[in-house]
Amino acid sequence: MDFIELKGMKFHSFIGHYDEEKQIGNKFNVDLLIQADCTKASETDSLSNALDYVSVFSVVKTEMEKKCNLVENVVKRISDSLMQKFSKIKALEIKVSKLSPKIGGLVDEVSIISKIER
Numbered sequence: 127m128d129f130i131e132l133k134g135m136k137f138h139s140f141i142g143h144y145d146e147e148k149q150i151g152n153k154f155n156v157d158l159l160i161q162a163d164c165t166k167a168s169e170t171d172s173l174s175n176a177l178d179y180v181s182v183f184s185v186v187k188t189e190m191e192k193k194c195n196l197v198e199n200v201v202k203r204i205s206d207s208l209m210q211k212f213s214k215i216k217a218l219e220i221k222v223s224k225l226s227p228k229i230g231g232l233v234d235e236v237s238i239i240s241k242i243e244r
Contacts, residue, residue, distance in 0.1 A: 127216060130160040130162060132156075132157070132179055134157065135156040135183065136153070137153070137154045139200075141193065141224070147228075152225065153226070154223060155235070156222050157221040158186070158208075159218065160182070160217075161215070161217040162212075162214045162215055162216055181211075185208055185211060189203045189204045197222050197236070204220055205218060219240070224236050
């Protein structure tokens with residue numbers, strides 16, 4: 127089995143419980159580690175046989191643009207959308223990090239990490 131990694135996808139999103147987060151938004155990083163069989167793509171050198179990571183990014187971007195209260199919600203929506211759209215995905219690990227969260231002290235990021243298998 128092979129792995130495809132999209133690391134450090136950056137977004138400005140309106141995900142958060144507090145009014146300030148809903149109005150101003152926050153910066154987020156998204157990392158994906160996707161397990162898929164890339165044998166056919168490597169043999170044919172054809173994008174039609176590959177897991178197109180441009181399309182994967184598009185799914186993540188679409189979900190990150192939707193407003194919600196919790197990072198947990200966007201993690202679930204991203205993983206559900208990816209698993210539904212791409213049958214080649216056997217398993218994935220997703221990490222969504224809210225950068226510089228306003229929690230009353232200095233913290234680089236708060237992250238939710240989820241692992242999903244078919």
